[in-house]
Every structure is written in C-alpha cells, then in structure tokens.
Amino acid sequence: MTTIRRFCCDDLLRFASVNLDHLTETFNMSFYMTYLARWPDYFHTAVNPGDRVMGYIMGKVEGQGESWHGHVTAVSVASEFRRQKLAKTLMHLLEEISDKMDKAYFVDLFVRASNMPAIRMYEKLGYVVYRRVLRYYSGEEDGLGKYLECHTYVVSYSDYLLRCYCSHFYFICIFLDMRKALSQDVDKKSIIPLKRPITPDELEYD
Amino acid sequence: MASKFGLAGGIPERRVRPIWDAVDSRQYKSALKLCTALLAKHPTSPYALALKALTLERMGKPDEALSVCLEAKELLYSNNIFHFDDLTLSTLQIVFQRLERLDLATSCYEYACTKYPNNLELMMGLFNCYVREYSYVKQQQTALRMYKTVGEERFLLWAVCSIQLQAYFSSGGEKLLAFAEALLKKHISSHSLHEPEALSLYVSILEQQAKYDAALEVLSGDLGSLMGREEDKLRLQGRLLTQACNYVAASEIYQKVLESCPDDWESFLHYLGCLLERDVKLPKPTTGEHTCSSCSVDSNKTSLSEEVVESRLASALLFVQKLQKNDSSDSVRGPHLANIEIERQHRLSGNSTKFMEALVNYFHRFGHLSCSSSDVEIYLHMLSGDEITELLDTISRSFDASSVSVKALGLTITTFKVQELLGTLLSKSTTDLQRIAKGMVETFYKNLPLSRDLDPQESMHGEELLSMASNILVQLFWRTRNLGYLLEAVLVLEFGLTVRKHVWQYKITLVHLYSYLGALPLAHRW
Numbered sequence: 001m002t003t004i005r006r007f008c009c010d011d012l013l014r015f016a017s018v019n020l021d022h023l024t025e026t027f028n029m030s031f032y033m034t035y036l037a038r039w040p041d042y043f044h045t046a047v048n049p050g051d052r053v054m055g056y057i058m059g060k061v062e063g064q065g066e067s068w069h070g071h072v073t074a075v076s077v078a079s080e081f082r083r084q085k086l087a088k089t090l091m092h093l094l095e096e097i098s099d100k101m102d103k104a105y106f107v108d109l110f111v112r113a114s115n116m117p118a119i120r121m122y123e124k125l126g127y128v129v130y131r132r133v134l135r136y137y138s139g140e141e142d143g144l145g146k147y148l149e150c151h152t153y154v155v156s157y158s159d160y161l162l163r164c165y166c167s168h169f170y171f172i173c174i175f176l177d178m179r180k181a182l183s184q185d186v187d188k189k190s191i192i193p194l195k196r197p198i199t200p201d202e203l204e205y206d
Numbered sequence: 207m208a209s210k211f212g213l214a215g216g217i218p219e220r221r222v223r224p225i226w227d228a229v230d231s232r233q234y235k236s237a238l239k240l241c242t243a244l245l246a247k248h249p250t251s252p253y254a255l256a257l258k259a260l261t262l263e264r265m266g267k268p269d270e271a272l273s274v275c276l277e278a279k280e281l282l283y284s285n286n287i288f289h290f291d292d293l294t295l296s297t298l299q300i301v302f303q304r305l306e307r308l309d310l311a312t313s314c315y316e317y318a319c320t321k322y323p324n325n326l327e328l329m330m331g332l333f334n335c336y337v338r339e340y341s342y343v344k345q346q347q348t349a350l351r352m353y354k355t356v357g358e359e360r361f362l363l364w365a366v367c368s369i370q371l372q373a374y375f376s377s378g379g380e381k382l383l384a385f386a387e388a389l390l391k392k393h394i395s396s397h398s399l400h401e402p403e404a405l406s407l408y409v410s411i412l413e414q415q416a417k418y419d420a421a422l423e424v425l426s427g428d429l430g431s432l433m434g435r436e437e438d439k440l441r442l443q444g445r446l447l448t449q450a451c452n453y454v455a456a457s458e459i460y461q462k463v464l465e466s467c468p469d470d471w472e473s474f475l476h477y478l479g480c481l482l483e484r485d486v487k488l489p490k491p492t493t494g495e496h497t498c499s500s501c502s503v504d505s506n507k508t509s510l511s512e513e514v515v516e517s518r519l520a521s522a523l524l525f526v527q528k529l530q531k532n533d534s535s536d537s538v539r540g541p542h543l544a545n546i547e548i549e550r551q552h553r554l555s556g557n558s559t560k561f562m563e564a565l566v567n568y569f570h571r572f573g574h575l576s577c578s579s580s581d582v583e584i585y586l587h588m589l590s591g592d593e594i595t596e597l598l599d600t601i602s603r604s605f606d607a608s609s610v611s612v613k614a615l616g617l618t619i620t621t622f623k624v625q626e627l628l629g630t631l632l633s634k635s636t637t638d639l640q641r642i643a644k645g646m647v648e649t650f651y652k653n654l655p656l657s658r659d660l661d662p663q664e665s666m667h668g669e670e671l672l673s674m675a676s677n678i679l680v681q682l683f684w685r686t687r688n689l690g691y692l693l694e695a696v697l698v699l700e701f702g703l704t705v706r707k708h709v710w711q712y713k714i715t716l717v718h719l720y721s722y723l724g725a726l727p728l729a730h731r732w
Contacts, residue, residue: 001471001540001581022708023663040403041434049471049543050583079665079711080576085537101434117664
C-alpha cells in the first residue's frame with residue numbers, strides 16, 4: 001500500500017534511504033527545488049504506511065513541435081521496497097502525465113551504459129535505445145581525492161557519480177538515450193534509432 | 207534570472223564567460239586575474255565590479271567584496287549609466303546575499319524600478335528580493351503591479367500566494383483571503399484560468415475560508431477539467447466533502463479512488479475515517495524504540511453508536527474483499543492491509559476476534575517480501591507478548607526454513623525483522639543471541655546461489671541478514687563490553703562487502719564502527 005503523492009520540500013530531508021544507493025545521484029537543493037517549482041506534476045514520491053519515502057521520480061517536459069517530450073531525470077526506489085514494481089508504477093505515472101496532460105510525443109531518459117539493471121528495467125517498460133552519448137570527463141582531484149568534476153555542463157542522469165583515484169586524465173563515458181513513443185507520435189518516428197553516437201554539445205536540451 | 211551570457215553593460219560575452227567558468231570550477235585566482243583585466247578595460251562597468259566582488263567573496267574575502275559591491279552600487283546610482291541591466295543587478299544580488307546584506311540588494315532593485323517603472327524583468331528581480339526577505343506585503347504589491355502591467359495569470363497567482371502567506375503568518379487573514387478570492391474571480395470572469403496550479407490555488411483559497419461548497423462547485427464546473435488526473439480531482443473532492451462533514455458523499459468518492467488505485471493507503475484511511483465519521487490516526491512507528499504504543503490513538507471519539515460502527519465496518523470489509531478479488535498480484539497489498547486495519551478498529555471497540563487472524567493471513571501472503579514487516583509495524587506494536595510468540599510460531603511453521611528459495615529466505619528475514627522491531631531479541635540470553643547471529647550469517651552464506659544470476663550492481667537476496675547479524679553483535683558488545691563482538695561485526699560487514707561492493711547499509715555501519723574503534727584511516731577510505 002503505497003500512497004503516491006507529489007514530492008514536497010520536506011521530503012528532501014527524508015529521502016536518504018533512497019539516495020544512499022550507489023546508482024542514485026544526489027543533486028544540490030536548488031536543483032530539486034527548481035524541478036518542484038517548474039514541473040510539480042512530474043515529481044512524485046511513494047510513501048509507505050509508516051510515512052517513509054519508498055522511492056520517487058522526477059522529470060520535466062520540454063521541446064518544440066515533434067520534439068515536445070517528457071524526460072525522466074531521476075527515478076529511484078529504496079532497497080527495502082524493490083522488486084514490487086514500484087519503479088514501474090512511478091514511470092507509468094510520468095508517462096501518463098506526459099501523454100494525456102501535456103500531449104508529448106515521447107518520453108526519454110539517460111542511463112549509463114554500464115548500468116545493466118536499469119537498462120533491463122527500462123527495456124521491459126518499452127524503452128528502446130535511441131542514441132548513444134559520448135561524454136568526456138576531465139578534472140582534478142579535490143581535497144578528498146575522489147571527486148571528479150565535469151567540464152561539460154551538467155546533464156542529469158539516473159546514474160551514480162563516478163569516483164576515481166587518478167588525477168588529470170580524460171576518459172569517455174557512454175550514456176544511452178532511451179526513448180518510448182507516446183500516443184501523439186502515431187508513426188513512432190521519435191524512436192527510430194540514430195546510426196552514430198553523439199557528444200553532449202549536440203544534445204538539444206540540458 | 208537573466209541568462210549568464212548576455213551583453214551586460216556593454217561587455218561582450220566572450221570576455222565574461224571565462225570568468226563565470228573559472229568561478230564555477232573554483233579557479234578563483236585566475237577568475238580574479240580575468241576580472242582585473244576586464245576592469246582595466248571597462249573601469250566604470252558595474253557588472254565588471256560585480257564579477258570581481260563575486261570572486262572575492264568566494265575567495266573568502268567578504269570585506270573587500272562588500273566594498274567593491276558598494277562601489278558598483280554607487281556607479282549604478284549615479285546617472286552615467288545608460289540603462290539598468292538585470293544581469294548586473296542579479297550578480298550583485300548573489301554577492302549581497304552571500305554577505306548577508308539582502309537589504310542592499312533590495313534597495314538596488316527598488317531604485318532600478320523607480321527609474322524604469324514598467325520593466326518586467328526588474329520588477330521580477332524586485333519581487334524575488336522581497337521573497338528572500340519574507341516581506342509578504344511588498345511581494346504582493348509588486349506582483350499586483352506586474353499583473354496590472356501585463357495582465358499575465360502567473361503574476362496574479364504570485365500575488366495570491368503572497369496573500370496566502372500573510373494569512374498563514376499573521377492575523378486578520380479573513381479579509382485578505384476574501385480579497386484574494388475577489389481578485390481571482392474577476393480574472394476568471396474575463397480570462398478564465400489556464401494552469402492546473404491556478405485551479406489548485408483557487409480551491410485552496412476557498413478551503414482556507416472554509417467555503418467547501420463553493421470549492422466543490424468550482425471543481426465540478428468547467429475549471430475542473432484543468433485537473434488532468436481524475437484520481438487527483440476525486441481525492442481533492444473527498445477532502446473537501448470530509449471537511450464539510452458530508453461523510454456519506456466523501457466515502458463514496460474515496461471508494462471510487464480506491465477502485466482505480468487500490469493501493470492508495472492514505473485514501474483508504476480517509477475512506478474508513480468517513481465511514482466511522484472520525485479521523486483515523488495511526489501512530490507513526492518511533493525509530494529505534496521498541497515500546498508498545500498504546501491503543502488509545504484515536505482521540506476523536508465517533509458520535510456513532512456501536513451498532514452503526516459495526517455495520518459500517520462490515521460494509522468496509524465487503525468493499526475491501528471485493529478489491530482483493532480484483533487484483534491478486536503481489537504488488538497490490540493495500541486491500542489486505544486494509545483488512546488488518548478494519549480488525550484493529552474492531553479491537554479498539556472491544557471485539558478483537560479476527561485481528562490476529564488478519565495479521566497471520568497477511569504474513570502468509572506477503573511475508574516473503576522485505577517490506578512486509580515495516581508494512582505492519584504499527585499493528586505489531588499492538589500485540590501482547592504471548593500474541594507475538596504465537597504469531598512468530600505460526601509464521602515459522604508455515605514454511606521450511608532449511609530450503610534454499612527466495613520465498614523461504616524472505617520469510618526467514620521477516621521473522622528476524624519482526625523480532626528486531628518488537629525488541630524481543632534483546633531479552634534473549636547471550637548464548638542464544640550468539641547462536642542467532644551465527645545462524646543469520648550461515649543463512650546468508652547458504653542462500654548465496656540464489657543471487658548467482660543477478661547483475662553485480664543489483665542488490666542481493668538476503669543482504670539484510672548481515673546487517674541484522676552485526677546489529678546483534680553490537681548489542682552483545684554493549685551487554686558484555688567484550689571488544690571481540692565489535693570486531694566480529696566489522697568482519698561480518700567486510701565479508702558482505704567482498705560479496706557485493708556497494709551496499710550502503712554495510713558501509714555506513716562500518717564507518718561508524720571503524721570510527722568507534724579508532725581506525726580512522728579505514729573509516730575515511732570507506
């Protein structure tokens with residue numbers, strides 16, 4: 001028995017058990033609050049009878065013309081509440097809102113190519129790989145010796161922040177842009193895969 | 207907020223962008239160099255000064271930053287600048303905010319708005335300044351000014367929100383709310399509303415004034431179509447009807463919600479509350495404590511007679527059983543938990559015949575899921591010591607603990623979790639606890655093959671066993687002060703991490719244990 005309701009600011013103080021998961025990224029407060037302010041309908045949380053946050057989904061809708069689409073920025077479920085189809089419920093909710101309320105053409109998301117569990121889950125939910133995004137990381141160690149800063153602009157993914165022990169190096173990370181067509185896209189044009197990979201500056205949206 | 211890369215005060219973007227980049231990547235020394243170079247070329251640019259102040263503040267030189275800001279402010283106030291630029295003002299505002307001098311930022315914007323009265327961007331900046339200072343009245347006035355200038359719905363809504371804030375935090379709210387309602391009505395009559403949030407705000411203004419019937423009328427009218435999802439509309443209607451004490455209609459609405467979302471626990475509680483004509487408040491499980499919370503939770507006594515309560519509970523049970531039949535999957539547990547809640551209500555009025563039965567049935571059906579113990583935690587606390595033993599015995603007898611299957615493992619873990627939640631483990635002897643801890647680790651080890659086909663990044667079956675075993679070992683340490691137990695706990699968790707690298711529960715406990723033991727470098731590494 002899961003009550004699914006809109007995420008609110010106070011939930012930011014209660015979602016540690018979800019975000020401590022190594023595959024879930026934690027952003028800063030203003031990031032979450034921007035989403036809450038701009039796309040409140042795309043930010044939902046599931047709570048259990050004891051009012052504990054079981055999981056949440058956050059996303060947005062953007063684009064123009066046939067690129068008007070919903071986007072899943074983050075979806076995560078605490079380990080205790082997994083294997084209960086909660087992520088599926090949250091994703092369906094976002095898809096329903098994108099489809100019926102905002103009349104978007106498709107929903108997309110970014111996932112790290114190495115995150116097999118997530119990729120399998122999205123495939124089961126009907127998402128296909130539309131294109132691959134190659135991202136170059138470079139950076140220095142900061143005081144803690146493990147944090148890597150991105151030189152490209154921040155793109156938010158439903159994946160973990162990479163930690164590394166080396167300094168001053170470049171490497172390539174592959175992300176998958178997965179998509180699911182919605183009812184507006186009658187000919188399913190939005191999910192015809194691209195032939196070649198792209199770099200982040202070729203992305204149309206943040 | 208204005209974009210970072212506009213043409214500010216006549217400075218081309220290509221000279222400004224590297225400064226922002228340097229600041230964002232914390233390379234303040236090079237940012238300062240660039241700022242100084244920029245100022246050499248544009249000595250009277252308030253924007254360049256603002257950037258320098260920003261850099262100085264980040265470098266930890268607040269006094270210098272403040273004096274540079276004030277210099278920029280002087281330039282702005284002098285009449286040499288062609289036009290006020292929101293980018294300059296917003297940059298200055300950032301620095302003033304970090305220097306905790308919001309008043310200076312506000313006065314800059316106020317001055318700008320008097321100089322350029324109908325500039326929307328500046329007015330929005332001013333509005334934000336008032337928001338930061340919690341000046342609700344000034345917020346409202348600024349928002350209304352913007353609304354009068356361009357007639358956009360959002361500014362009216364900002365004004366209404368400001369009014370709501372005043373109503374919440376000061377007295378004399380009724381008049382203000384009535385004023386907000388009048389503003390909205392006037393706008394709706396000529397422009398209607400276009401955003402779902404606008405509808406929510408309108409309804410909440412009416413709700414705050416206890417005008418529930420008016421709110422319901424709005425929802426069932428044309429504006430109601432703004433609310434995209436039918437369930438959300440129904441929930442809101444249910445809430446309004448409950449507040450209006452129209453319990454019969456409210457319970458019917460909640461039934462509709464439950465028919466489409468049978469797992470919606472909050473709606474079920476509201477449904478039951480409406481049937482019994484009172485608030486069904488459940489105690490929140492207190493973390494870390496194992497006390498039995500008393501059953502006198504429902505402070506609002508119903509005005510209904512016992513017979514009526516019984517018949518209402520019976521009809522609730524019928525409805526819940528219908529929901530159970532509609533969906534027999536594992537993921538919809540709501541109707542089954544609802545059963546327990548109904549029996550709890552019976553127990554509260556003295557007829558506790560089927561409460562235990564409901565709990566046992568729940569565990570039979572869902573006990574293998576890792577959430578089952580936390581689902582029913584509140585109800586477990588209502589049981590007496592004997593009942594707890596009886597429950598645990600019934601569960602243990604219902605499955606074969608020696609078999610290696612996901613279901614058996616789940617049930618084993620659930621029985622441990624129930625004991626952990628209720629604190630019954632704490633009363634056992636040291637030898638018993640040692641045996642249990644050993645048993646947990648052995649069970650974990652024995653069930654490793656179940657996770658063979660899982661991806662290494664997925665969580666394993668039985669992960670919780672090691673956490674529970676280490677908890678027991680720590681308890682044993684507290685009891686006996688034998689350091690060996692702590693070391694065993696560390697070993698158990700380290701073993702867990704060799705099997706699965708990323709279990710955060712192990713890591714956090716390890717960091718704590720390492721710190722306690724004084725092995726700080728290890729703690730730091732994790």
